[in-house]
Amino acid sequence: MIRQNILKFTLLFLLCSHSNICFAEVPIIEIKIKNHLFYPAEVNVPSNKKVKLLVINEDDTPEEWESYELNREKVIMGGRKSYIFIGPLSPGVYNFFGEFHPKTAQGIILVK
Amino acid sequence: MMLESIILILTEILEASVLIALLYSGWNCIGLNGRSTTLKSIIIGMICSLVIAYYLGDISDTFEGRGQELLNAILLSFCIGLIFIYSYFCLNEKTNVSISFLTGSLIVIFSITREVSEIAIFLMGYIYNSELLPSLLFGGLIGIGIGTSFGILLYYFLGYISSKKSKIITVSLLGLLAAGMSTELISYLMQVDIIGSTTFLYDSSFIINESSLIGRFSYAIFRYESTPTLLQFLFYVFILCSFSTLIIKKG
Numbered sequence: 001m002i003r004q005n006i007l008k009f010t011l012l013f014l015l016c017s018h019s020n021i022c023f024a025e026v027p028i029i030e031i032k033i034k035n036h037l038f039y040p041a042e043v044n045v046p047s048n049k050k051v052k053l054l055v056i057n058e059d060d061t062p063e064e065w066e067s068y069e070l071n072r073e074k075v076i077m078g079g080r081k082s083y084i085f086i087g088p089l090s091p092g093v094y095n096f097f098g099e100f101h102p103k104t105a106q107g108i109i110l111v112k
Numbered sequence: 113m114m115l116e117s118i119i120l121i122l123t124e125i126l127e128a129s130v131l132i133a134l135l136y137s138g139w140n141c142i143g144l145n146g147r148s149t150t151l152k153s154i155i156i157g158m159i160c161s162l163v164i165a166y167y168l169g170d171i172s173d174t175f176e177g178r179g180q181e182l183l184n185a186i187l188l189s190f191c192i193g194l195i196f197i198y199s200y201f202c203l204n205e206k207t208n209v210s211i212s213f214l215t216g217s218l219i220v221i222f223s224i225t226r227e228v229s230e231i232a233i234f235l236m237g238y239i240y241n242s243e244l245l246p247s248l249l250f251g252g253l254i255g256i257g258i259g260t261s262f263g264i265l266l267y268y269f270l271g272y273i274s275s276k277k278s279k280i281i282t283v284s285l286l287g288l289l290a291a292g293m294s295t296e297l298i299s300y301l302m303q304v305d306i307i308g309s310t311t312f313l314y315d316s317s318f319i320i321n322e323s324s325l326i327g328r329f330s331y332a333i334f335r336y337e338s339t340p341t342l343l344q345f346l347f348y349v350f351i352l353c354s355f356s357t358l359i360i361k362k363g
Contacts, residue, residue, distance in 0.1 A: 061323050062168075068323050068327070069317070071344075072303055082172055082177055085305040087309065090312075097273050100120075
């Protein structure tokens with residue numbers, strides 16, 4: 001009986017904490033890739049909120065948007081756009097970079 | 113750019129190389145020769161990876177921009193399930209040769225498809241850059257060389273120890289890889305909001321930073337995450353427990 005209750009509680013907790021039923025609008029932030037650089041290279045994001053990053057690759061070549069801290073990676077082909085959801089995040093600085101051009105394509109997400 | 117090319121291609125090759133070494137070792141432990149199956153699977157995987165690389169832009173745009181993540185998630189979930197079935201028949205007293213070869217072969221194909229397609233896309237970006245392409249290709253060859261050597265060393269190490277111990281170590285390492293794949297799978301689904309994300313459970317970057325060389329190799333081999341969410345952590349533990357139970361019952 002106790003085991004069943006623990007299982008029910010865990011499932012309910014997981015369902016609530018990972019549910020996509022969200023009534024608040026998710027803010028969209030645009031990041032452009034041009035000449036293997038990110039514009040803007042510094043992105044401000046509110047803390048504890050989910051945010052949709054719209055990454056537009058204006059270069060002809062593909063790029064992989066990657067962030068170790070955020071556990072996110074996505075290939076965006078040349079001349080295409082794609083989105084990545086991040087957050088909710090605690091206040092801090094989170095780095096992101098272009099894995100195919102790591103020397104130039106660098107950026108940070110500032111969570112306040 | 114040569115160093116970037118070495119690191120990128122090495123980290124992609126490393127996971128596939130370790131996986132192939134473990135599968136090959138598993139077949140050896142149950143008295144099977146997996147050379148022909150492995151070679152055929154690598155070739156099929158490479159063809160699939162080129163097709164995926166060529167159409168990735170269109171694939172990404174499907175399912176309201178979720179195509180790339182869904183494809184990765186499907187390949188990863190198949191890999192996790194197949195690794196478990198392969199491990200079961202590796203440890204079971206009565207092995208089933210055709211299931212063992214079929215599961216092992218599909219794991220290699222899916223793994224090569226995922227890893228090599230990223231290398232192909234990376235190189236596609238430089239195909240018309242005659243200045244950089246030679247150094248990138250040379251760097252890529254070094255990366256492939258180091259990654260493959262690591263797999264060969266692991267294979268010979270597993271072949272050096274006794275068959276029973278080797279079997280258990282092989283399945284344990286396969287379990288670690290499968291657990292790592294499950295955290296990656298969750299991450300892909302969170303990235304496109306199929307599963308809602310939460311704040312990180314802990315931050316172990318002060319022990320191993322994912323951006324460091326050790327961090328990158330740890331990620332490549334067993335998908336080390338310094339900032340997992342609760343769901344990723346639970347999946348990791350669940351897969352590890354499943355493999356531990358299998359080893360205790362059958363090993």
